[in-house]
Amino acid sequence: MTQRLCASGLFAGRVVCAGLLAVLPPALLAKPSCTFSSGAPVNFGNYEVFATLPNNFGVGSIKIDCQGGGGPFTVTLSPGQSHTFTMRKMQSGPNTLDYNLYTSAGRSVVWGDGSGTSSVMYATKNTGSNFYIYGQIPALQDAAVGTYSDNITATVNF
Numbered sequence: 001m002t003q004r005l006c007a008s009g010l011f012a013g014r015v016v017c018a019g020l021l022a023v024l025p026p027a028l029l030a031k032p033s034c035t036f037s038s039g040a041p042v043n044f045g046n047y048e049v050f051a052t053l054p055n056n057f058g059v060g061s062i063k064i065d066c067q068g069g070g071g072p073f074t075v076t077l078s079p080g081q082s083h084t085f086t087m088r089k090m091q092s093g094p095n096t097l098d099y100n101l102y103t104s105a106g107r108s109v110v111w112g113d114g115s116g117t118s119s120v121m122y123a124t125k126n127t128g129s130n131f132y133i134y135g136q137i138p139a140l141q142d143a144a145v146g147t148y149s150d151n152i153t154a155t156v157n158f
Helices: none
Strands: 002-011 014-021 033-038 056-067 073-077 088-092 095-102 121-123 129-137 154-157
Touching (some): 033 154, 121 129
Antiparallel strands (some): 002 014, 033 056, 056 129, 073 121, 073 154, 088 095
16 A cells, blocks of 8 residues: 655745555465374383382373464363363273373373363474373272273364
8 A cells, every 4th residue: 555645835845745655464374383193102001009109100292293473382181081180090991090191201290281280381383393291100099900091182272
C-alpha cells in the first residue's frame, strides 16, 4: 500500500511530496510442524515380588522432529489406565501393578501433563530430539503372575 503526503508553502511556493510506504505483514505465515515416532517401549523385565527395594527400572524413548517458526514445544504423557499421575497402573486381566514414569534417570519428577505435581518436558524446535522416558515399579507389591501393560499417550504441544 502506498500513500502520498504532500505539503505546500514550505519551500517558497514549491509543492513537496514525500512517499509513505506501508509494509503489510505477509498473508501467509510459516507454521511449525512436528513429526513423532516411538523409539523403544519402557520394558521393566520380570518383577521380583519379594524385593524390598525397587529393582525394576525401565527406560524407553520417543523421537520428535519439530521444524518451523515459533518458540519451544512441550511433551506431555497421559496417566494411562489409572487416570492419575500419583501412581500409574499396569494391568493384567483384573490384576494391577503400580509404576510411574519420570523425566530423568533420578526418577524424582513424574512426567505427566503439568497438572498437580506432574511435570512436562520442554524443548526447542530442532531436528531429531530424543526424549527418554524413565520408569520404575515400587517394591513389595503383591502381584499375580501375568504380563502387565498400560497405554500411554504422548502429546506434543507447539
